[in-house]
Amino acid sequence: MYAISAAIPTESPKDSPARHPSGSRRLEREILYTRLLMYFGIVASILAGVGLGKIVALRFRLSRPGLACADAFFAVNIAFLMYGSLFYQLTRLAYFKRLRSHRRASRDELEQIYERDQPKSLAILIPSYREEVKVVRQTLMSAALTEYPGRRIVLLIDDPPNPSEPEHARALAATRRLAREIDAMLRAQAEGFAVEHRKFELRRSSGPIQVAAEGRRLAHLYREAARWLEAHAMTTEICNHYDAIFVERILREPARAHLERAREIEHLSQGANPLLKTDAVAREYRRLAALFAAPIKCFERKRFVNLSHAPNKAMNLNSYLALIGRNFREVIGPGGLSLEECARDDAQLRVADAEYVITLDADSLLLHDYALRLTHVMDQPEAARYGVVESPFTAVPGSPGLLERMAGAQTDVQWIGSQGSTYYNASFWVGANALLRRSALEDICEIVHERGYPIRRYIQDHTLVEDTESTIDLVVRGWRVYCYPERLSYSATPPDFGALLIQRRRWANGPLLIVPKLLNYLAGGPERIQKLPESILRLYTLTSSTGALAMLLMIALRFPDAKLLPIVWLLLAGIPYYILYCRDLIACGYEWWDLPRMYALNLLLIPANLAGLLRSLHQGMTGRQSAFIRTPKVPGRTAAPPFHVLSPLLIFASIISSTLAAVADGGWAYGAYGVVNAFCLGYGIVWYVGLDAAWRDVALGLGIGTGLLSEAIEAPAAGPKRAVASES
Numbered sequence: 001m002y003a004i005s006a007a008i009p010t011e012s013p014k015d016s017p018a019r020h021p022s023g024s025r026r027l028e029r030e031i032l033y034t035r036l037l038m039y040f041g042i043v044a045s046i047l048a049g050v051g052l053g054k055i056v057a058l059r060f061r062l063s064r065p066g067l068a069c070a071d072a073f074f075a076v077n078i079a080f081l082m083y084g085s086l087f088y089q090l091t092r093l094a095y096f097k098r099l100r101s102h103r104r105a106s107r108d109e110l111e112q113i114y115e116r117d118q119p120k121s122l123a124i125l126i127p128s129y130r131e132e133v134k135v136v137r138q139t140l141m142s143a144a145l146t147e148y149p150g151r152r153i154v155l156l157i158d159d160p161p162n163p164s165e166p167e168h169a170r171a172l173a174a175t176r177r178l179a180r181e182i183d184a185m186l187r188a189q190a191e192g193f194a195v196e197h198r199k200f201e202l203r204r205s206s207g208p209i210q211v212a213a214e215g216r217r218l219a220h221l222y223r224e225a226a227r228w229l230e231a232h233a234m235t236t237e238i239c240n241h242y243d244a245i246f247v248e249r250i251l252r253e254p255a256r257a258h259l260e261r262a263r264e265i266e267h268l269s270q271g272a273n274p275l276l277k278t279d280a281v282a283r284e285y286r287r288l289a290a291l292f293a294a295p296i297k298c299f300e301r302k303r304f305v306n307l308s309h310a311p312n313k314a315m316n317l318n319s320y321l322a323l324i325g326r327n328f329r330e331v332i333g334p335g336g337l338s339l340e341e342c343a344r345d346d347a348q349l350r351v352a353d354a355e356y357v358i359t360l361d362a363d364s365l366l367l368h369d370y371a372l373r374l375t376h377v378m379d380q381p382e383a384a385r386y387g388v389v390e391s392p393f394t395a396v397p398g399s400p401g402l403l404e405r406m407a408g409a410q411t412d413v414q415w416i417g418s419q420g421s422t423y424y425n426a427s428f429w430v431g432a433n434a435l436l437r438r439s440a441l442e443d444i445c446e447i448v449h450e451r452g453y454p455i456r457r458y459i460q461d462h463t464l465v466e467d468t469e470s471t472i473d474l475v476v477r478g479w480r481v482y483c484y485p486e487r488l489s490y491s492a493t494p495p496d497f498g499a500l501l502i503q504r505r506r507w508a509n510g511p512l513l514i515v516p517k518l519l520n521y522l523a524g525g526p527e528r529i530q531k532l533p534e535s536i537l538r539l540y541t542l543t544s545s546t547g548a549l550a551m552l553l554m555i556a557l558r559f560p561d562a563k564l565l566p567i568v569w570l571l572l573a574g575i576p577y578y579i580l581y582c583r584d585l586i587a588c589g590y591e592w593w594d595l596p597r598m599y600a601l602n603l604l605l606i607p608a609n610l611a612g613l614l615r616s617l618h619q620g621m622t623g624r625q626s627a628f629i630r631t632p633k634v635p636g637r638t639a640a641p642p643f644h645v646l647s648p649l650l651i652f653a654s655i656i657s658s659t660l661a662a663v664a665d666g667g668w669a670y671g672a673y674g675v676v677n678a679f680c681l682g683y684g685i686v687w688y689v690g691l692d693a694a695w696r697d698v699a700l701g702l703g704i705g706t707g708l709l710s711e712a713i714e715a716p717a718a719g720p721k722r723a724v725a726s727e728s
Helices: 023-061 065-101 107-115 133-145 166-206 211-235 241-268 278-291 313-321 370-378 402-423 438-443 466-476 497-508 511-523 532-556 567-587 594-604 606-622 642-664 668-689 691-702 707-713
Strands: 122-128 152-157 296-299 327-333 336-341 356-360 364-366 386-390 433-437 446-450 453-457 480-483 489-491
Touching: 023 065, 023 567, 065 402, 065 532, 065 567, 107 278, 107 370, 122 133, 122 313, 122 370, 133 152, 133 166, 133 241, 133 356, 133 364, 152 166, 152 313, 166 211, 166 278, 166 296, 211 241, 211 278, 241 364, 313 453, 356 364, 356 370, 356 438, 370 386, 370 433, 386 438, 386 466, 402 480, 402 497, 402 532, 402 567, 402 594, 402 668, 433 438, 466 480, 466 511, 497 606, 511 532, 511 606, 532 594, 532 606, 532 642, 567 594, 567 668, 594 606, 594 642, 594 668, 606 642, 642 668, 642 691, 668 691
Parallel strands: 122 152, 122 356, 152 296, 386 480
Antiparallel strands: 327 336, 356 433, 364 489, 386 433, 446 453
């Protein structure tokens, strides 16, 4: 009944109160709606709970303890789902409260950083493992074009350094070459602006400057920057919606801003008493000199035996974080090539210091003001204990595929949960992109050993949700996670059912294992009462994967006596959630009829969430860590494992069976609920998986393809590759 959960990790910039003329009225209206519907839902939930309690009491009075226990278990499941509904409504209310007080920093405030002699150093780290070169190109370009003086970018290539397969060797060489090409291209563009900056400083040191002439030069330079971006946009082939958003928001949006800046500067520099002052001219030159000054380097940890080779993103990042601010030389020993710390003059690898670090997935994009806005927040006095400032990613809009579109809608609405949780100091770090304070990372660093070598671990890799566990490490030491309430980043959504399964199964595998660490944090210290809101929200976030089990039991098993259910109150308790969720879908650019489609996707993903939950329990009992399986990014479709294809069919059959049994017992209302679930799950099986694709995946997974079927399953030599979603 409450399957659409917002517990896992909206407003577009045009809806920001700072940009939308009716923003404040809209916010007050949404706050009012949320409060009224939340109170209504709480009352309905209480009445539903009273009704269920009466049923349990009746069973005991009739000396039927078995049925009483079954009813009580059913009530617990419903209570957990209602808890999830309340979580969403609370975080939604908090989100709009935050927007009400949010003031967008002005351009002048952001660009004051160009007046500093030594702004805080920033490194942008992009972990990459066998990504498509085109995807990495766009991510590197977005990182290079996000504005911040003195930023540097490092592509952390995690491919095996000496691949045996020719295809992988060619892809690795292309990735290495890509970083050098983009670096050279940007360096050539940046040098021209740096020369103009140096010429200006010479003119200023030799006497008073001519503001009108400088204004014309600046306007010309900004038009040059805009032309360069527009030329790059014109030569970028648009093959899909990801290309379209890259061209529009990463290239053309800043190009338009540069043209507007040129017109503004020309206007301010005219007249006998120009409004453009010398200090402002100097700032503009410094900004121009920094626009394209973003050196790009590659680093491959697997070349060195004394760095971690653990196959996950966390240890890829940790390996480079451990090198920051230090100097190394390469040494060949008995085990192979290793890095040895040395004096700067003897170093072959000099890693500059970085007070701030942005981590960015290789399939994500940053808007041009991402770094300026997040570092501006981090630089404020009240943010001294902010360890992470983030703008959780938005799904790339415009997907032609229904499944990708609905999975993206989940991401876009779940953004509210992250934003609202910040109000209660309960946000979790979302690892696709974030700005990190390196002193906070050093505070949670620990030394572990791998293959006999000491390894610095900043980001935990005990579980597959490394950012979630590291969040608890940070808050234990007094650091906070802050979500900036504007959308400044995009990330790819899996385009097919097999790839989505891998992603969602990984997301569900691990949060439950972090609960003991969270409980220790919440139980410690003198501020237990003050931590109560944070405790409730964090605990639900970590246990939300168990909602899949509660939902499965709700829809697939029959209530012992459906006629006794307080079905009216149960339905009324759920209505506020769906009304608000529907409003948020529409605000994110979707349609109201996407709500049942979303429900269908959640039903379809119940087995994936349960699989992740079971793997967590297995790791908790055995201590054996689950293998990290990256979300496949291949040109063709990712085949789904037979279990995840067949289990929705079994759930569908169970829903039909329990619905018929309920109707036979006179539980017509409960039967209608079953019909809705059967219809939505059937819709998901047909439209999100596809009957033909389901049959092919089962045959492929079980190895039963023969004849024409075998030929259909095997990809032809000229056709696209298909990855298989491994069960390991």
